[in-house]
Amino acid sequence: MGGPLHDVLNPRSIAIIGASEVPGKAAERRTRSLIQGGYRGRIYPINPKRETIFSIKAYPSVLDIDDTIDLAVVVIPPRFIPGAVEECARKGAKGVVIITAGLGETGEEGKGIEAQIMEIASSAGVCIIGPNCSGMFSGAARMNFLGIPGLEKGPYAVIAQSGNVIDSLSYYAKVRETGFSRIISIGNAIGVRLPDYLHYLREDPDTKVIMLYIEGITGGDKLIQALRETIPVKPVVALKVGRTQAGVRAAASHTGSLAGDDLIISAALEQAGAARVSNVDELFDIAEVLACCPAPRGNRVAIVSEGGGDNAIAADNAERHGLQVPILSREIQDRIRPFLLEGMPAGNPIDYGGTAEENPPVIAQCCRVCMESDEVDAIYVTGFFGGFKEIIASHVGELEEQTAYELLALVRKYRKPLLVNSSFARGGIKALEILRTGGIPVFESSERVAQGMAALVKYARDRERVLRARPIASEPN
């Protein structure tokens, strides 16, 4: 894992050109999050009008720094950027991240400045990230010049064309107590482009799943190639806007993307096997499922609940999302029936009815039979798990926690995905926290479980398909 992008994403030193400590300004937020984020390298604020920025010595220009500079972050008005990039090139910087907006996305004048920047950068071999981007985060190096405080290290990489989408994902990560390997805001992407980041992240050991937010990009052929090389290694979840006329118009005025882009990008995502989503909350939830759950061998789902209504809703959700809910064999039903009340259905959906409410371990017993059976590829637990103690009595809480540990052990042993829908998912309930921390996703919405399982099934299939379609390497003689 070398290459210029390695140095850009893992710099030993960063200059922030236009560093500021004026509260509320974009430059101040980036400077502060970099300095206060605990970055493991050296930081050089550049501001000719200041002696220090946040108590760190400031310099008039990068050329005044008596150190090598791997990366420069630029937050100065457009007309000063070419000069700054020139100085960075002379200083030997590997990359320049241009946060400043108001360039190519606003018209010809901005496009002209972008061309100037690229001319300087290309001849000097400097990577350009942005402009019109919101910054970058790298978990391992604690490098954070996104202006979003409190980001933590975690398994998710984000490549996005919207600062606000990054803000949303950051907030969701905080709520879910997880974090990111990398967050990359690509902006106008005049230098480094989406396929380049995919190639890098494919090999990045800190990244388990890649989340994409795309409005429009050029070069569909390179994108499809990069995706096809990435999918067999790790899953990609994509939120691509501009799927409707109004969406196209919104994306065009945001990042200048074109209407025709959607067809090309959609085809690329489809062919390469990326999971598609339409909203930011979905983006995170589906990425979580793909990061946590083992790959299913097929699409046959067992649905289990204490409620017939929840089972019927889940069954409809599952089939609508392309999953199968097979009738279990008599043999499996006979093994499940002892855990159910007399006359309750064991054929799938499985309904343990009121027994679970007072005796939650029955859930793990039913799940064990499904895990052991080769008629089932994944398990969809729906209903009130976690909330029985509220419904019945507080002593049930301990049994629910015990059951949560049993479910985790089952997933570890049998390597089949198990996802949970609970009406009490938002309740801060310990049994559900045990599941989440251990790698079993829990959703308030039953639909999201079906959607997550469908994404798992699709990823397992697409991975196979893309691997099979690869040219076979010639055998050594």
Place this chain on the structure above:
Amino acid sequence: MGGPLHDVLNPRSIAIIGASEVPGKAAERRTRSLIQGGYRGRIYPINPKRETIFSIKAYPSVLDIDDTIDLAVVVIPPRFIPGAVEECARKGAKGVVIITAGLGETGEEGKGIEAQIMEIASSAGVCIIGPNCSGMFSGAARMNFLGIPGLEKGPYAVIAQSGNVIDSLSYYAKVRETGFSRIISIGNAIGVRLPDYLHYLREDPDTKVIMLYIEGITGGDKLIQALRETIPVKPVVALKVGRTQAGVRAAASHTGSLAGDDLIISAALEQAGAARVSNVDELFDIAEVLACCPAPRGNRVAIVSEGGGDNAIAADNAERHGLQVPILSREIQDRIRPFLLEGMPAGNPIDYGGTAEENPPVIAQCCRVCMESDEVDAIYVTGFFGGFKEIIASHVGELEEQTAYELLALVRKYRKPLLVNSSFARGGIKALEILRTGGIPVFESSERVAQGMAALVKYARDRERVLRARPIASEPN
């Protein structure tokens, strides 16, 4: 509002046959929730083996009570039920709610008992609710024999064929700090049927929106008639399962409903103009939108945000759900532009960009122009509203709260729906609580805003359509 159902839903006295105080039992939960729920009428526990139940004098049979009994709740084994109903009839009860399960839904023997019950009840003119139901709640009378503690009065009526769905809705109401006018678990519905409840709830002044959870019912013609009479008066949101093969199987084993039911019920819901949903969380969210928001005059939506990405996502969501996102006239754009940063789009979606983060009142200013314009029927606020104080600085919180009050005033004045998507919706944030309490729904998911708006537009149209299709009453001479 008279009729037998009135007395059943507003009884002055209730006998609970099979009353119990053995913890964890279905009978105990119903008895306890009725007694502890603060019911405004008189309660008579029936249990021949006990002197008192929860410190209230118990009776061997209803016939031993020296008072009239309006309603009896039955929680005794199936074989004793016909005798109990007979006694209730002799006692002059208006209705009997049979909680007990294991009757018609389990086979011929149960069907036989149901026939016996109906023979007794019909000749005596007693309404039968259930069997195999989970109970009832009436907000005004604080009558609660659902076994779910802590239910509050509110604008929503629920008619459901699943106890667990009622449990979920109850929990969602608690989280949202709202409640119910009526909750009716119809069970096997051998006596009072879904159309009867619809007729009653249509006239019920405490009910603003009716939520339905249906697996299968007989008598599609009566259902469509009842729905067509209800929709012009108040909205109905329906979750109907059994839309897929697996869903049909699940519903069949839960309530014995038939595969063919779905076609009939779906057609009835569609023709009458009920809103359709697939999940319980959706059911509540869409009902909330229909209960809180004014009716839109058309489907033209203005989308406003501080983020171009959020705007593009919202625009795609809106069009996918059949809403229009029209380009606003030059005149309107000119009125909006002074509130935006130089060069930001005002054409719809409207992007106030970074200004809102530090100066949230700009949101209300943009919304005011849209409210005043006859080019816009509804407003879709998306992004981080409520979270600016977390992103920027805590002093912004006060400005957000002020903005929330301004948005409420705009909705009150101009009577156009305004819905909010915020990534911070779950954060317990005061500005968002002000919105919710004042009647502006706030959702974490951008999609849910589009879905809610589409339901509002559909309801307004269907209401018109159903009203127009009514036979015109002959004019008085």
